[in-house]
Structures are given as C-alpha cells and as structure tokens.
Amino acid sequence: xxxxxxxxxxxxxxxxxxxxxxxxxxxxxxxxxxxxxxxxxxxxxxxxxxxxxxxxxxxxxxxxxxxxxxxxxxxxxxxxxxxxxxxxxxxxxxxxxxxxxxxxxxxxxxxxxxxxxxxxxxxxxxxxxxxxxxxxxxxxxxxxxxxxxxxxxxxxxxxxxxxxxxxxxxxxxxxxxxxxxxxxxxxxxxxxxxxxxxxxxxxxxxxxxxxxxxxxxxxxxxxxxxxxxxxxxxxxxxxxxxxxxxxxxxxxxxxxxxxxxxxxxxx
Amino acid sequence: xxxxxxxxxxxxxxxxxxxxxxxxxxxxxxxxxxxxxxxxxxxxxxxxxxxxxxxxxxxxxxxxxxxxxxxxxxxxxxxxxxxxxxxxxxxxxxxxxxxxxxxxxxxxxxxxxxxxxxxxxxxxxxxxxxxxxxxxxxxxxxxxxxxxxxxxxxxxxxxxxxxxxxxxxxxxxxxxxxxxxxxxxxxxxxxxxxxxxxxxxxxxxxxxxxxxxxxxxxxxxxxxxxxxxxxxxxxxxxxxxxxxxxxxxxxxxxxxxxxxxxxxxxxxxxxxxxxxxxxxxxxxxxx
Numbered sequence: 346x347x348x349x350x351x352x353x354x355x356x357x358x359x360x361x362x363x364x365x366x367x368x369x370x371x372x373x374x375x376x377x378x379x380x381x382x383x384x385x386x387x388x389x390x391x392x393x394x395x396x397x398x399x400x401x402x403x404x405x406x407x408x409x410x411x412x413x414x415x416x417x418x419x420x421x422x423x424x425x426x427x428x429x430x431x432x433x434x435x436x437x438x439x440x441x442x443x444x445x446x447x448x449x450x451x452x453x454x455x456x457x458x459x460x461x462x463x464x465x466x467x468x469x470x471x472x473x474x475x476x477x478x479x480x481x482x483x484x485x486x487x488x489x490x491x492x493x494x495x496x497x498x499x500x501x502x503x504x505x506x507x508x509x510x511x512x513x514x515x516x517x518x519x520x521x522x523x524x525x526x527x528x529x530x531x532x533x534x535x536x537x538x539x540x541x542x543x544x545x546x547x548x549x550x551x552x553x554x555x556x557x558x559x560x561x562x563x564x565x566x567x568x569x570x571x572x573x574x575x576x577x578x579x580x581x582x583x584x585x586x587x588x589x590x591x592x593x594x595x596x597x598x599x600x601x602x603x604x605x606x607x608x609x610x611x612x
Numbered sequence: 613x614x615x616x617x618x619x620x621x622x623x624x625x626x627x628x629x630x631x632x633x634x635x636x637x638x639x640x641x642x643x644x645x646x647x648x649x650x651x652x653x654x655x656x657x658x659x660x661x662x663x664x665x666x667x668x669x670x671x672x673x674x675x676x677x678x679x680x681x682x683x684x685x686x687x688x689x690x691x692x693x694x695x696x697x698x699x700x701x702x703x704x705x706x707x708x709x710x711x712x713x714x715x716x717x718x719x720x721x722x723x724x725x726x727x728x729x730x731x732x733x734x735x736x737x738x739x740x741x742x743x744x745x746x747x748x749x750x751x752x753x754x755x756x757x758x759x760x761x762x763x764x765x766x767x768x769x770x771x772x773x774x775x776x777x778x779x780x781x782x783x784x785x786x787x788x789x790x791x792x793x794x795x796x797x798x799x800x801x802x803x804x805x806x807x808x809x810x811x812x813x814x815x816x817x818x819x820x821x822x823x824x825x826x827x828x829x830x831x832x833x834x835x836x837x838x839x840x841x842x843x844x845x846x847x848x849x850x851x852x853x854x855x856x857x858x859x860x861x862x863x864x865x866x867x868x869x870x871x872x873x874x875x876x877x878x879x880x881x882x883x884x885x886x887x888x889x890x891x892x893x894x895x896x897x898x899x
Contacts, residue, residue, distance in 0.1 A: 381776060381777055384818070385702060386757060386758070386759045386763075386767075386770075386776075386780060386784065387757070387759050387819055388777075389777065389780045390758060390759065392777070433815050448815060449823060450821070451821075462818075464818065513782075516782070516783075516864075517863070520617055520620045520621075520864075521616075522614070522616045522617065523615050523781065523782040523785075524614070567616075567617065568617075568618075577617070
C-alpha cells in the first residue's frame with residue numbers, strides 16, 4: 346500500500362482507476378537500466394532516443410486487457426522522434442496528442458515530452474482505444490519544441506520524416522558507418538526523408554566548425570573524396586552541399602542529372 | 613570492428629539472399645534438416661505432443677543419419693554430462709513448453725541425470741548447471757526483431773552475458789563473439805529453430821502482431837547456428853514476398869548472421885553451401 350501511494354505521488358501524472366469501464370490492475374516503472382527486462386533488445390530504440398522513464402499500466406475489463414506504456418523523455422523533440430520512428434502505415438488519428446496513429450491493436454501518440462503506446466489484447470474496438478487515449482492525454486502537458494532542425498522542416502512543409510540525434514538511428518534508416526562521424530554526441534540533429542528521386546539527409550550542427558569537420562569526415566569515410574557528387578554504388582548517385590551549419594546529403598538518386606538539378610536548387 | 617557502408621552492403625549480400633556465389637565443389641556442405649507436419653496443431657491451436665515428439669525425433673535422427681533417437685542422441689551426449697537447454701521466453705512467441713519437455717525426456721531416456729539438466733533463458737548466469745555444463749542445446753522460435761533484424765539462434769546466447777545491451781551496437785553485429793566465450797565454446801551440440809508460427813514482419817513498439825505470423829508447422833535442425841538461421845531467414849524472406857507481393861528488406865538487415873559466418877566461423881550463411889534435407893513435404897516450404 347505504501348509503495349502504491351508513493352508511486353502515485355511521484356508520478357508526473359495520475360491515470361484514473363477506471364477508464365471506459367476498464368479497471369487499473371497494475372503499475373510498473375522502468376528506466377534506462379532495466380528497460381531490457383521489459384522490452385528485450387528493442388529497448389535499444391528507446392535508449393537511442395534518450396528516454397528517461399517508462400510507466401506501464403495494465404487495465405482489465407472482463408476478458409479484455411489494455412496495456413498503456415507512457416515513455417517520458419527529456420524534451421518534446423525526443424518524443425516526436427520516437428513517434429516518427431515507430432509510425433507505420435496505419436490510420437492517422439486526429440484530436441489525440443500532437444500526432445497519433447492506430448494500426449492493428451495499437452494506438453500511439455506523442456504530446457509534450459511523452460510518447461504513449463496503447464496495446465489491446467482481444468478484440469477491443471478502435472473507438473474504445475481512442476477514447477482511452479483521449480482520457481490519458483488529458484494528463485499530459487503540451488510543451489513547445491525548441492529545435493531549429495524541426496523548425497526548418499516545418500517551414501518546408503514536409504510531414505513524413507524521421508528525426509534523430511544518434512548515429513545508431515541514422516544507420517537504421519540509411520547505413521553509413523559505425524562511428525559518430527557527424528557528432529551526434531555533441532548536439533547534431535538529423536532529419537531523414539524520402540524525396541521523389543532519392544533520400545535526403547539533413548544534418549544540423551551546433552556550430553560551423555563542427556559542420557566543417559563533419560563534412561571532412563563525410564568525404565573521407567563515405568567515398569566522396571574530392572567530389573561533390575559520386576556514384577557510390579552502381580547506378581546510385583549521391584551528393585552533398587554545405588550551407589553554414591547545415592549539411593544536406595542526397596542519397597541513391599537513379600539519375601545523375603536529377604541529382605545535379607536538386608543540388609543546384611539547394612545552393 | 614569498423615563497418616563502413618560498402619562492408620555493410622557486402623554483409624547484407626552474404627545473408628543467403630543471393631545464390632550467385634560460387635562455392636568449392638570439394639567443400640562438404642553443411643546439413644540442415646527441415647521437418648514439417650500439418651497435424652502439429654489441433655483444436656484451438658493446441659500442440660499435438662505425439663506429433664511434435666515424432667518431429668523432434670525425425671529431425672535429430674536425420675541430422676546424424678540414424679534411425680533411432682537414442683542412438684542419434686548418444687552420438688551427441690554421454691549420460692554423465694551436465695546439459696543446459698537454452699530456451700527463449702519472449703512473451704508473444706516463446707519456446708513452447710512441449711518442446712522443452714520432450715527434449716528433457718530425450719535426455720533422461722539416454723541416462724542423463726535429471727539434476728544435471730536445466731532449461732533456462734534469462735537465468736542462465738545464475739544457474740549452476742549452465743555455469744558447469746559440458747553440453748548445450750540451443751532452441752528458440754524464429755521471429756523478426758526490431759533491432760537485430762531477426763531473433764535468431766545466434767542471438768539466443770545473448771543471455772550468457774551480464775550486460776546484454778553491450779552487444780546491441782551496430783544492430784547486434786558482434787553476437788557471434790559470445791559463442792567463443794570459454795564457458796560456451798564448442799559445447800553446443802544441437803541447434804533447433806522452432807518454426808511453428810514464425811513472425812515474419814514486425815510493427816510498432818513491441819514489434820508483435822499475430823496477423824504477421826503463420827502456421828508453418830516446422831522445425832529446423834543443425835549442428836551449427838548460422839546455416840540453420842540462414843535457412844530460416846530464407847523462409848521468412850519468401851513468406852514476406854508472398855504476403856506483400858514484393859520483396860520487403862529486413863530492417864535492419866540481420867548482419868549478425870553473416871558476421872557470425874565470416875568473422876566468428878559459426879557455419880556458412882551461403883545457401884549454396886547448405887544441404888537442406890526435408891521430410892513430410894507440405895506446400896510452401898519456401899526452401
């Protein structure tokens with residue numbers, strides 16, 4: 346009883362005992378050190394996005410169960426990042442959090458510094474899951490994002506992108522090398538998305554000096570050498586440009602002319 | 613180990629996806645046995661234990677070219693041995709208890725003492741049997757994995773390290789190194805990959821959706837983990853192609869399998885160098 350009350354006090358928010366007729370039956374808390382006890386190897390994803398705490402609530406109603414996982418991050422940018430990473434080709438849901446998606450028996454959303462996943466066992470209707478999510482998000486405060494990378498991409502009106510700040514995660518989307526050549530450990534932010542003719546990687550650096558050194562690393566370790574454009578793999582052209590504290594890398598274009606055109610547009 | 617992009621792509625290519633690699637005709641192929649039975653499940657998805665027992669017997673016997681299970685087992689194990697059965701307890705798709713029970717009974721039948729056998733997953737480091745074992749049996753279901761590409765036989769030994777997360781970097785590329793630890797090296801006599809209802813695609817935070825499993829009703833057997841994992845990978849790949857109507861690359865690609873081949877010598881990942889023996893042919897073997 347004491348521990349139950351203790352956790353209720355220290356929780357940044359409190360989920361009701363009863364939501365949509367489902368009763369809360371358990372609560373568990375995990376952090377970076379013991380996340381693997383809960384999620385196994387896939388916990389590495391959350392560690393890469395620098396999660397701080399995981400709160401797991403189980404709800405039951407007769408034979409139906411819902412598991413609510415609320416991941417706390419240090420900044421709203423991080424919860425946005427994990428959402429974009431896990432987002433699939435499910436149905437977009439409006440009116441829940443900043444962004445939400447439902448696929449199969451799962452609904453995920455992000456709001457403020459929290460990313461929430463609601464998983465249903467047995468056949469629970471999407472409406473029930475959505476109502477559950479709406480009830481949960483009432484407990485979560487909206488927070489302003491302070492990231493120039495995300496401001497930049499918002500101005501470009503690109504919606505489907507990945508946001509990250511870790512070489513492991515960049516390699517997940519497009520493998521470069523198992524070294525932090527872009528200084529993610531010193532505050533670099535990355536945006537990755539698929540354009541019409543290839544992939545685009547945008548790297549935002551803390552300062553211009555770091556940007557220059559990262560560019561040198563890119564040229565040496567990603568085969569460009571002295572060239573701005575190169576056929577890195579057969580029939581796949583890649584190129585880059587640097588603009589102040591940003592490096593834009595264009596990857597795997599099928600036509601050299603198209604790549605040249607994009608690079609010139611971006612100068 | 614430094615892996616740049618070209619090395620990464622080379623390792624991906626080695627994942628048995630391409631049959632274009634030549635192999636030496638003098639080199640003996642590594643044997644993998646595939647056993648399937650359409651009657652493995654009966655009402656409400658329960659496992660028919662008698663059918664399963666015959667499948668396990670058949671697979672182990674065929675691997676050794678024997679007709680009787682006790683004779684085949686005695687080629688691997690002596691009765692005074694201490695044997696660990698390294699299982700897998702991942703919630704949505706764990707090693708079925710029926711498999712564990714049958715393997716235990718097989719060992720008891722050939723005279724291994726019960727107190728010298730243990731079945732475990734996460735508790736292996738705390739187990740006296742595992743810490744002092746003379747032989748290991750490695751058994752787990754195959755599935756896709758959000759960070760390693762697939763949950764494979766090679767990956768199953770990650771619980772033999774105190775800090776498994778230290779082996780997560782670069783998509784778990786160094787998992788093969790665990791197999792060379794002094795307490796493990798050379799002790800694995802059997803690798804058994806459970807293919808009853810493999811997970812062929814993963815989505816979401818927990819990566820599991822029953823929609824992406826199917827009743828393959830099979831078991832793969834081999835002496836080394838890489839050939840068995842490679843055949844399993846091929847099956848998943850073909851299933852994905854059939855389900856989605858096109859090739860869907862694994863993300864990330866399970867390079868830990870090709871590294872286990874090229875660097876850690878745990879068997880071949882080249883399908884041209886693997887002899888696949890099949891029994892009870894069912895449709896859509898995919899190999």
